[in-house]
Amino acid sequence: MRYPLDFEATFSKTYLFWLSKFTRNKITTLSNRNVTDKDRLAQIIQHLAQGSDNIKVLKQWLNDARNIGMGGIHVYFRPLEKLYEYLMRFGAASMREIDEELLSDFLASETSQLSDASKKNYRIALLSFFSYIDKQNSDENGTAYHYGIELKNWGGLGGKGGIKLPSYLNKDEVQRFIAAIDAYEFKTPEIGIRNRLIIKLILYTGIRVGEAIGVKKSDFFKDEDTYVIQVRGKGNKPRVVMIREKIIQSDLLAWLEIHHCHDGLMFCNQKGTKLTQAYLSRIVEQILISAGIRKEKNGCHMLRHTFATLLYQKSHDLILVQESLGHADINTSRIYTHFDKEKLKKTTDIF
Structure with a gap:
């Protein structure tokens, strides 16, 4: 049973x-x-x-x-x-x-x-x-929730394939992906407004997809040319992320005009209830395919890796990466130091 x-x-x-x-x-x-x-x-x-x-x-x-x-x-x-x-x-x-x-x-x-x-x-x-x-597990419609846990990226021990670095988009791929988000044809204009808004929110702030779908309407605050968003991480721990107004303003205003979500949610499905992580990951994968981008992992979590990788490359500040991603342990954030190209380039000058 x-x-x-x-x-x-x-x-x-x-x-x-x-x-x-x-x-x-x-x-x-x-x-x-x-x-x-x-x-x-x-x-x-x-x-x-x-x-x-x-x-x-x-x-x-x-x-x-x-x-x-x-x-x-x-x-x-x-x-x-x-x-x-x-x-x-x-x-x-x-x-x-x-x-x-x-x-x-x-x-x-x-x-x-x-x-x-x-x-x-x-x-x-x-x-x-x-x-x-x-x-x-199975819900009333016969659909099972799939964890798909592998733990290959755990630093303590590698899996069968050893420790793998996370997939991420480079700067050129990010620009192609952003263009593809705006060009992608969704089922309805309303769905397109919502999906563009939440996908850009994940990409530009690095929040987890679970955090994004749980954001409340009351968690959005305007501060000059920036939106400040309170998210609730693992263990219901709050933190704040920020995104430029110009990135989401058009879709945000359009979404608020048709907003019909229950329980104070900012994002919801057509029934007014919470979106699923699986749905958003499928949409992200479809947009990536439309842009001609293929990665080992094509879901929403890859966008979080992209944010963290580019943030570290630009700032070289591991504490900033840890705080931005809401990691409890800085060692979890340390994986992104593997993508520091400027440091790696120094190894080419040894001889």
Whole structure:
């Protein structure tokens, strides 16, 4: 049976619901050759099937499973328990707030003192957990939410292909992409106004797509020739970004004239409800294709990498990049130093 991604009323209950389902699945697939009490194991599996909204109760069940000889389950549970604590500290409100970047932040902060073997276990546990959810969630229309977590860019350990630098647009490609945004034919003029506005907002400020679709109308403030926008990052942490008035003024005024969004949202679909990240990523990819631009990653997050890369190339200020992107750890921002061409050019003069 499949379940909606945000199945329970609160994030805590939803996360523990999925963790119960996942650990039950793992217990039924791990070797049971060393189990000494099959009746107790059957009870534990039944408990997990029913689930628990208390992390301590869930942990006790799995400790009992380990004590009767079910080895290996703690390798999966311990990292996911730590992730739960991490997300609760930052006030997560939905499973949809979890993405590759958040998990990389978590791994960077939580595994710094661990051995390489333990780091690998953390990565395996996260990959297994979100792959399981990918396959088991479904909304009322039968559509599944897909995380697609790979963690290849995590600095602690590389994936099968090693650590990969993020895809981004160079300056020429940015100009072609901007021209393509304005030239692209959307289904309706209203959709075009909205999509141009939100895509330019992501490109020119580097905000996450999840932050963009959650922006409220009341979060926009005019300050001389600039719009100041308050966004809510991971853990509901607020920060401020800025964009020049001339970049969005025409589309912004046109959008406000037809604005019909519920719950105070700035952007919404035709029903007045929140846009999805998947929809915006598809639109960005289609615009890139229309401009003749192909990258390994063509979604909205690539626009965030583009902003950060060009910002670092221009400013050489890693703190500015960290603050602009809302990274909790500066090490997450450090990846963009790999694109400092002026420093790299110095290596060509060694001989």
